[in-house]
Amino acid sequence: DARVTQTPRHKVTEMGQEVTMRCQPILGHNTVFWYRQTMMQGLELLAYFRNRAPLDDSGMPKDRFSAEMPDATLATLKIQPSEPRDSAVYFCASGLVLTGRTDTQYFGPGTRLTVL
């Protein structure tokens, strides 16, 4: 049963520190999404990759967030410097998008980030 994996599962850090979250998509999937979940804003899309190329990062605060996909098995989301308002659960999801058809997105377990 293939699953999306994320590390770390929990991260507590101090304001101003760099945070790196990692995601391993399901093998064979060609799209990776980063979402942020908070009580106030619900599930928000931060960034989206297809075939490792960034397609949309309009949901991300550009000055402090960056998302990359150095290879097909690893996606990263970095926050530098982190702020208390970044405290949230960050989910990675992967899926297979084919021409004319959107397939299911499968979520990872999330990284719960707390910035003090």
Next chain:
Amino acid sequence: GENVEQHPSTLSVQEGDSAVIKCTYSDSASNYFPWYKQELGKRPQLIIDIRSNVGEKKDQRIAVTLNKTAKHFSLHITETQPEDSAVYFCAASIRTGRRALTFGSGTRLQVQP
């Protein structure tokens, strides 16, 4: 961009009753409508989805209906059980372009034993 509205925000039913959650979407180009269930502290998990060429889909106690003209879709859970208690999210995405999901705000379902 796409906007998805979900109602109600909370729903409490007695075990064995039915539960209905409704969503409306704004972009008529949307053609894929999944529903996710999220238990406390867990990841959202897909429970059922429907595409725009289908009006209704059923999987045991769960069904989803889609009305493309009115741009709304609904989740129906029959014979509810305490383990159905969770937050349910609807979502929509379009066939071309971004194809990321736009989520509704979630419905917290509580099934009372």
